[in-house]
Amino acid sequence: MTTLIKSATIIDSNSPFHKQTKDLLIIDGVITEINDNINSKKDYKIVDLDNLHVSTGWFDTSVSLGEPGFEERETIDNGLHVAAKSGFTSVAINANTNPIVDNKSSVEYLINKAAAKAVSVYPIGALTQQSKGIEMAELYDMQQSGAIAFGDYKKPIENENLLKIALLYAQNFDGLVLSFPKNRKIAGEGIANEGVNATKLGLKGIPNLAEEIQVARDLFLLEYTGGKLHIPTISTAKSVALIKEAKSKGLNVTCSVAVHNLLITDEALFGFEANNNVNPPLRTKKDVDALIKGVKNGTIDIITSDHNPIDIEHKKVEFSISKSGTIGMESAFGALHTKLDLDTIVACLSDNPKRIFGIENQHIDVNKEANLTFFNPDTAYKFTTEDILSTSKNSIFIGHNLKGKAYGIYAKNQLLLNT
Incomplete structure (x- = not known):
């Protein structure tokens, strides 16, 4: 699977691309290119989301x-x-x-x-x-x-x-x-x-x-x-x-x-x-x-x-x-x-x-395994039961005003998004 992530602001203090907005190309679970603009091909899975940020x-x-x-x-x-x-x-x-x-x-x-x-x-x-x-x-x-x-x-x-x-x-x-x-x-x-x-x-x-x-x-x-x-x-x-x-x-x-x-x-x-x-x-x-x-x-x-x-x-x-x-x-x-x-x-x-806990952390760079979290840090909303995906609904944050939402993840060569 080939995935192209468009215009993502990278948040990774150990990456040479920290706080830069870049395109990331992932082929079979490995980041193969990080650049200002990577051209898309018809078989690419495109991730192009509003105010997209990405971290390890x-x-x-x-x-x-x-x-x-x-x-x-x-x-x-x-x-x-x-x-x-x-x-x-x-x-x-x-x-x-x-x-x-x-x-x-x-x-x-x-x-x-x-x-x-x-x-x-x-x-x-x-x-x-x-x-x-x-x-x-x-x-x-x-x-x-x-x-x-x-x-x-x-x-x-x-x-x-x-x-x-x-x-x-x-x-x-x-x-x-x-x-x-x-x-x-x-x-x-x-x-x-x-x-x-x-x-x-x-x-x-x-x-x-x-x-x-x-x-x-x-x-x-x-x-x-x-x-x-x-x-x-x-x-x-x-x-x-x-x-x-x-x-x-x-x-x-x-x-x-x-x-x-x-x-x-x-x-x-x-x-x-x-x-x-x-x-x-x-x-x-x-x-x-x-x-x-x-x-x-x-x-x-x-x-x-x-x-x-x-x-x-x-x-x-x-x-x-x-x-x-x-x-x-x-x-x-x-x-x-x-x-x-x-x-x-x-x-x-x-x-x-x-x-x-002794878990390997692959930082965001070329030729590194893609283990990524996607999020928008500026989404403001009130947390309600509609935001709960768990079987049990016992959230202490129901009714609280929050700022920021996760879009999903890329891990083990799998892309899972909310959108």
Whole structure:
């Protein structure tokens, strides 16, 4: 297949064509020419879209798809369709399925199920057997089958010695360990940020301390063991400060933030909309400001949609009994571009996550494999259910004004566009 991309502004700080508007010719999945004007031939597939921008393909490091076990929430087929139309050429799949992805067969199932898709799937294997936090799972076997990291999704590792052993063991094969930042005993039965707004609303609170004490503990363990630690979806100002200090010491620690925690505060809780029930909870403006600063100064490496489809039976209920989680791939770029510049967004959606999770990143240049995201950064709109492609509709961004939309992707010699 030969594809000609017309008048695309390239956003790739590692490309010699960064911020230049060029035509790109792709033949059988490889960029063969980049020039000011490339003449079309009748058998070319032409991509000529309004205000077209192109970057290296985006990689979402925290995606839940339900299958196997929770297909009513989302299937792999539809989930990868959503990812492609949302601009993601790669996704890391969380281990919160049924059965839990805690062995090589489960890892291979996910990879084989998605083998023919344009979007690449990278499973995150459970760190512990059945994500129960008791016995370490088969980490090496899972890595040999294609797992790129190991963590129990939204479940903290309460046994400090278990995390210590995991960090030590994973160094034998350069494995990346994930540790969700939450002290369950301090968080208790909380469902919202502990503070003035939770008190006004009569909601049980989760203090910032529940996250920060876990982050501090994990950093102490990392300093002792060495190895690689990734802390997913931090949400407080103190967490940012702790990780910044650890990085200054030379510890091999990285972290991510979810799009919604980066942009929405706990003021949104008024109205008791269950889509605002997320884990970690929405925090204060002080926290949000610190998270944005952390992204801009490089303390926070990755931004994830933390895409987590929840079926209507568990979401369209009272806030206090609803299941936490929000979908986020469809709204990720448009939400981020209301606060961040394109270079920062692409770094946190593409360059950094691929580097940290060990995924090859082909930058935009001649004779490079085409792994591309297409988008228009200037489309302004209000996000509604009509914009949702996921089976589950539990989006925290419904009703929010966004700026920017993905057109689609080119990956694995496949072109998938919204138009």
